[in-house]
Amino acid sequence: MQYAESVMDLVGHTPLVKISKLNPYPDNLVLAKVEYFNPGGSIKDRISKYMIEQAEKRGDLRPGGTVIEGTGAGNTGIGVVLAARSRGYRVIITSPDKNSQEIIDTLRALGAEVIICPTSADHHDPANYTQVAARMAREIPGAWYVDQYNNPDNPQTHFLTTGPEIWEQTDGEIDIMVVGAGTGGSITGISRFLKDKNPDIMVIGPDPADSVYLNYLASGQVVVPEGVVSQIDGIGQSFIPGVADLSQVDELLPVGDEEVMQMARRLAREEGLFVGPSSASALLAYIKYVEKYAIHEKTVVLLFPDSGNRYLTKVFSDAWMSKQGFTI
Numbered sequence: 001m002q003y004a005e006s007v008m009d010l011v012g013h014t015p016l017v018k019i020s021k022l023n024p025y026p027d028n029l030v031l032a033k034v035e036y037f038n039p040g041g042s043i044k045d046r047i048s049k050y051m052i053e054q055a056e057k058r059g060d061l062r063p064g065g066t067v068i069e070g071t072g073a074g075n076t077g078i079g080v081v082l083a084a085r086s087r088g089y090r091v092i093i094t095s096p097d098k099n100s101q102e103i104i105d106t107l108r109a110l111g112a113e114v115i116i117c118p119t120s121a122d123h124h125d126p127a128n129y130t131q132v133a134a135r136m137a138r139e140i141p142g143a144w145y146v147d148q149y150n151n152p153d154n155p156q157t158h159f160l161t162t163g164p165e166i167w168e169q170t171d172g173e174i175d176i177m178v179v180g181a182g183t184g185g186s187i188t189g190i191s192r193f194l195k196d197k198n199p200d201i202m203v204i205g206p207d208p209a210d211s212v213y214l215n216y217l218a219s220g221q222v223v224v225p226e227g228v229v230s231q232i233d234g235i236g237q238s239f240i241p242g243v244a245d246l247s248q249v250d251e252l253l254p255v256g257d258e259e260v261m262q263m264a265r266r267l268a269r270e271e272g273l274f275v276g277p278s279s280a281s282a283l284l285a286y287i288k289y290v291e292k293y294a295i296h297e298k299t300v301v302l303l304f305p306d307s308g309n310r311y312l313t314k315v316f317s318d319a320w321m322s323k324q325g326f327t328i
């Protein structure tokens with residue numbers, strides 16, 4: 001008989017899928033690492049599982065304990081609740097009120113207690129969802145705060161799993177890796193692993209207009225772009241998280257909301273890849289990189305972090321697209 005002992009044993013080992021119709025430069029082999037094949041539907045299942053296992057090993061998390069995390073776009077919350085409930089922990093997830101009702105309902109369906117916080121509270125504000133999570137973890141006996149923004153096991157997960165999988169799946173022939181940064185865990189862990197294997201591999205990524213990462217990589221300065229709010233969930237940041245080490249990242253390329261949303265819709269309809277805007281951003285970053293440097297005959301891997309299911313009321317809604325002023 002062949003079966004998994006637990007759904008959490010199915011985390012990782014996601015496939016690479018070739019991008020055909022939407023690769024304008026077909027002499028490059030472009031492969032998407034499709035993370036929606038994880039049981040919770042995103043790359044965040046990987047870090048959730050590993051961060052909880054390591055907390056148990058250190059004794060930070062004990063039987064009967066409570067796992068607390070904030071979830072910016074929903075994916076980490078879903079990964080954490082899956083990993084923690086399957087091990088018998090109480091789970092509290094704090095969420096900004098911009099998250100859709102489907103995400104909140106999914107978290108509750110999986111057994112989380114969800115606390116909604118104002119999106120308008122920035123990360124220093126005590127009402128911010130990460131601040132609320134940290135405070136509750138201090139106040140509740142036996143509670144442990146996952147803290148993906150500062151937990152070194154977040155990038156370490158990608159150093160131990162995502163990076164090695166990409167290396168093995170491409171027989172070490174990867175030339176260019178394209179990854180977006182939210183917490184920066186994926187880009188940090190993957191770039192560390194791949195550059196250790198072969199320092200000539202280029203690691204690049206997309207960055208939305210409201211993010212500090214691109215300017216930080218170019219100038220070392222953290223400047224929050226004023227008056228811009230990007231709708232590209234999951235990537236971009238208004239500060240440099242503790243886990244984000246961009247020292248092995250070669251270049252970030254700016255991506256605009258409208259072009260990203262249009263590309264997400266095309267990926268669903270033309271490639272059958274029903275993925276979220278951060279995945280479409282990776283494909284656009286690749287296209288912009290080729291336009292800039294005339295890259296030929298390279299093997300390129302794009303990280304596709306999550307599923308389009310999370311965005312039915314956003315990018316996949318014609319009404320939402322029109323409301324943003326985006327052409328459908």
Ligand SMILES: Cc1ncc(COP(=O)(O)O)c(C=O)c1O
Pocket residue numbers: 072073074075076180181182183184185186187233234235276278279305306
């Ligand atoms: C949809 C999506 N894409 C990309 C990312 C970025 O991953 P990381 O936090 O590892 O930088 C996230 C993180 O929340 C995400 O939810």
